[in-house]
Amino acid sequence: MTLMRYLPLALALAIAPATAFATQETGGTGLAVTAGYGAIDGGASPISQVAIDVPTPASHLESDNDDNVWAASLSFFFNDHWAIDAWIAQGAQHSTEIDVEAGNDVPVAHFTTAPLAFTAQYHFAPLGRFKPFIGAGWHWTRVNDLGTNAAVTEIAGVDLRSDNGMTAVAGFDVAISEGWFARGEARWMDWSTEATVDGAQAASTNMDTTYYGVSLGYRF
Template sequence: MKAAYCIAASLLALATGHASAQDFTPKAKGQFIITTRVTSVAPEETGDILTAAGADSGLDVKVSDDTIPSLGFTYFLTDHVAVEAILGTSKHEVRAVGGATDVKVHSTYVLPPVVSVQYHFNPKGRVSPYVGAGVNAMIFYNDKNYNGFDVKLDNGVGYALQAGVDVAVKGKWSVNVDAKKVFFDTDADINKGALKSDVTLDPWVVSVGVGYRF
């Protein structure tokens, strides 16, 4: 996720440095923005692996980060209020760790669409920050098991908080930096009920990209 922060800072500096002398299209009611992004998905996972009887096995769940391309679609209901949907899919490795144990048990792709309502400050300005809140779904697919483990993860619905900024560059083009905190729990069934875990994923979804305003 550090790479995403560095890219975001560089693009913002470049955008603000070159934008001041250029004409731009401000945000407005009825406008539609498509944003292509590079997105870091970084779970802040917690989850003890328990026996079927509820005893602590001494192992915890560890989930890897991923960096992916993604798309954002934003429609302005008013000059200030917009609805955004994001699309992308990430792949994550799941490990069981504890003491001297660190073993790969599972990998899965995740389809985590987020739909949020945003409030945009300074929509007529070149630099326009925003905040938002919404819902997300976590859909796990194309999963694989490793090292004798059989892991099943439950799909579900969570919620998300969001903050970001758009910097208009020239004409209808803009640079976007966006951060979402997604709150989501899933139940993991391991080895057909012999082990289990209530896993809190709560990923940070941090993006930088380029948008075009229609």
């Protein structure tokens, strides 16, 4: 795990003391929008599940499925507690290469995953400046921008399938001033992708994506 994966959560905790003299955000019905930044852990790598020959006994496949992305959300509040939320994130980069111990690494493939999620959320009564919330719903994750190394013949004609599944979110809002708030959140998305080579199934991989991020929001 890299330090960048925990940076958004650390920033969220750092925001709280700075809001000690903030006023409480307005409740009731209305819209809320957020824009922020976070870290996505993309789970397993479908490319690494394909049988690929490596050049030496000491070589092995190595995947990087973590990335930092921008994200935004739009929520409609029915009352002080219940809301419907739409959330979208920038495409996260994934890559797989052959780690050659005594030479240069060999790129195998790269692609992006871009999630879009809809959740029903319950926002608890404020705890001072903090207002925690939880939610669950559905997401769709698009697999895009797939590129492969033609020299690795085992993945010639490879394709990856987009998918959908259940999602859950937990987080908290911190009041800053009238209407403005900071948010820290964690999201989990359950989905899988199928790798096909020339139309034939080569591997099915459970991705289980997680996201940790912070954002700045305004509630109208």
